[in-house]
Amino acid sequence: MPSSLPHSILEQRLRRAVGEVLPSANLDTVQVRPCPDPKHGDYQCTALIGLAKQARLNPRAFAQEVLAAYQRLQQSGGDASIEVGMVPEIAGPGFLNFRIDVRTSLLPAALAGADRLFCEPARPPRTVVVDFSSPNVAKPMHVGHIRSTTLGDCLQRAFRSLGHRVITDNHIGDWGTQFGKLLVGWRHGLDRAALEQDPIAELERLYRTENAAGEADPSRLEMARQELVKLQSGDPENLAVWKEMIRLSQVQFDAIYGRLGVTFDHTLGESFYNPQLPEVVADLMARGIARESEGAVAVFSDGSLPPKEDPFLVNRDGEWVPDPALIRKSDGGFNYMTTDLATLDHRIRTWAPDEIIYVVDDRQAPHFRKLFLTFARWKPEAAARTRLRHIGFGKILGDDGRPFRTRSGDTIRLAELLDEAVERSQRLVDEKRPELPDATRRQIAETVGVGAVKYQDLLPNRQSDYVFSWDKMLALTGNTSPYLQYQCTRAGKVVREGGPVDRTRLASAVPTEEAEIVLLKYLLNYGLTLESVVAECRPNYLCNYLYELAGHYSRFYEACPVLRAGEPVRTLRLALCDLTARVLQDGLRILGIGAPEVM
RNA sequence: GCACCGGUAGCUCAAUUGGAUAGAGCUUCUGACUUCGGAUCAGAAGGUUGCAGGUUCGAGUCCUGCCCGGUGCACCA
Missing domain, CATH: 3.30.1360.70 (Arginyl tRNA synthetase N-terminal domain)
Known part of the structure; x- marks a missing residue:
């Protein structure tokens, strides 16, 4: 077409x-x-x-x-x-x-693009795997999971929206050394009642208690190690407890994802790859890519890069010394490099993607450089046809400029953070729209509160740290989601009142007011904006576009009466309201944010 | 020590293959209202883009050196 x-x-x-x-x-x-x-x-x-x-x-x-x-x-x-x-x-x-030419071409161009909201399907469509969120089993989801989750979800929506084939995979942390301690704790100190009440809190308590016990008493650590070995060798009792911990955690994840409107096509956690890890190491050794070192197995530099660019080298006191990637620990266990290699291999063999996107904290950049380079040496053909991208992001800071935590210094749970956002937006809605029914106000509060958290997260350049601020994210003016949602309801309201747009009337319409022309031209750029979001994995481009669009709409709305105007101007303006509402709504949808009809 | 990411208006941040006069919001001040939803809009003020060089028609963006902040650097993920 x-x-x-x-x-x-x-x-x-x-x-x-x-x-x-x-x-x-x-x-x-x-x-x-x-x-x-x-x-x-x-x-x-x-x-x-x-x-x-x-x-x-x-x-x-x-x-x-x-x-x-x-x-x-x-x-x-x-x-x-x-x-x-x-x-x-x-x-x-x-x-x-x-x-x-505003008189002959602007309106036809806009109407021709309107059916697809000014977007063109990607050609050719690519298959893209998006790896994001990745919470850990037996731990609460906390403020540190916000960015990966909102960024990843937004990106996958943007890719899909442009017609790409997207596979989302939640690579949960369901395997690893922490389960040794958890198993000992479960066996010796489990509080059944507490587990009923708040499973994650109880699991977290078990881990902390056991961790402290291990520090005080080395024999306790040894117990944990033995439980872990039993689990890894398939002991039925330990496996059953481990599965129960995963189940309880998944309930928590589902509750939060449900609230955030986030879904995954797959949840293949680390444990899924466990059976393949010995082969991965054996194969890498057989090919001479990895070798034994100090009892562990590690991948060293192949010298193909200059030292400054080589992630397998680090400079110590003026000398470049090896900084290998470990794929097997000296105790025989495997670590996340091994798992990530197996995961990468599996994804490429299963889905044959053109691109794999990892939405993970910037601090892990060196890990991903090592991972991608090691994989390229291991499976050159597969690596050559797959673009591997680490999409990193910065930290969330408190207003003191340090990582965002509670006053007592604990991490902030995501569930509690969302609760507070909704409570705060509830107070706003109650104050501004007391006449609305309770149930409606509650729904608005949920959509506005959750949306504000996400928007605050998506608006800054993803690489920079940002300061978490309740007041700013919920502000009704400025570049915030409540403002966008508000403009969206305003535009939608006019369309509902003015009735459906009768396109036949538009044949004789020509935009003449500056505000109409500016708005119409700006609408044409929506798809272009989504393309740049996808190209650079930067949702903030979309945030800024929507904010600009809302501003153009506001000025238009101020300057150009819609319902009071005579035909065909009335229909033209109504069409502008309709297009604006649809683009704003669609843009918010891609950001993962709802647009209430009334607020 | 070395590497990576940042440093842009008083504050928080934008700025799409290097593009034309670096833009918003907050704050401050001044305006617009018998509102198609004022949770609005308009105007003013605010800058040597950390510093110094370089590349070129053109640099916030690329290169080199330095300063400041953050992060990472072998068996956690």
Whole structure:
């Protein structure tokens, strides 16, 4: 299906024009994007200057030639009325600017793109595995799980929305040395009543008690080690307890994911890969990629990278010394590098993805560099056809600039954090809309409270740390989710009151008010924004787009009466409200945030 | 010590292959209302983008050196 969006039509034609003038040019670099400053036009292409320089041509003269070719193509293939209304001009050192003819082309272009909300399906669609959230069994989900969960969920929604095939996999921590202590604790100190009451709290208590006991009494540690060995060798009793701990944890996860609206296609935890780990190590050793060292088995640098870029080397006192990746501990146990290698192998063999995205804390960047490099040495063909990306993120800080914790220094549980967000938004809704029924106010409070937490998390550049602030996330002005939700309800309300948009009336409509024109042009960029979100895995692009859109809508709404206007202006404006509401709603949906009809 | 990530307005943050005059919000001040939902909108003020060089038509963005903050550096994940 041919594209109907202006930037896409322009780009395709421009690429053909460039190809005619300069056959050697890499046409992928020829991109048409919205002008940052509308003074210069609606769309621009800045790539011609670079191409001209590469080919040792004068940039402006080259732009002239491309423009001439572009206009020839436009005339010969000028069946699309939209395209005729794109007026090109050369500016500055060789920019190409395009202006949409508001009278003939703007509205047709917008209506043509409206059915798909100004998005074009990805071509070709890719298969993408998204690995995110990854909480640990027997521990509460806490504030540290927010970013991976909201980022990962948003990214998978964005990919899906553009037509990519997405597989989400929650790689839960359901295996490892902590289960030795947990098993000893379960056997000796389990409080059944407490387990009934709050299973995760009780499991956490068992672990802490046992951890302390182990520090005081080495024989206790030895017990834990033995229980772990029994578990790993398939002891039925320990397996049963371990499974029960997973079940109890999954109940907790499901409750929180349910509240967050997050789902996974698969939950293949670490234990799933356990049977494959010996083979992974044996194979890596057989291929000479790993070798024994100090009783452990480790992967060392292969020397293919300069020392500064080699994650398998670290500089100590001016000397580059090995910093290997351990894949088997000296006690014979395996660690997460081994599991991650097996996981990667399994994912590629099972799903044959084009891309695997790991949404994990930035601090693990060195681990992922080692993982990806080791995998590339182990399975070169598979690695060559799969893009592996670690999508890292920073910390959440308290207002004292230190990691966000309770006053007593404990980690904050996600469930409690969501409760507080909802309580706070409940107070706001109760105050602002006392006339609404209780049940409605409760629903609004839930949607607004949970949405505020997510939006605060998605708005900053993911790599930077951000300061957690109840007041800011729930503020009704500024770049917050309550503001976006509010604008969404406003736009939706007008459409509900004004009735369905009668498109036949639009045939004779032309946007004339500045606010109408600006809003309409901005709507056209929605799909482009989603594409950049997906390209760089940065949901904040979408947040900022939606905030800008809400601002354009607000100014339009202020300046242009809708329901009071005469036809066909009334229908045109109603259509603008409708499109805005739909884009805002869809954008919030991709952020994982609900849009109440009333608030 | 070495590596990675940051350093942008008083504060919190944006800035899409390097693009045109670095943008918002909060705060402060000034305006708009017999509201199609004022949880709104408009205007003003606020900057040597940590510092110093370099690359080029053009640098917050790329390169080099330095300063400051955070994080990581063998059997936890």
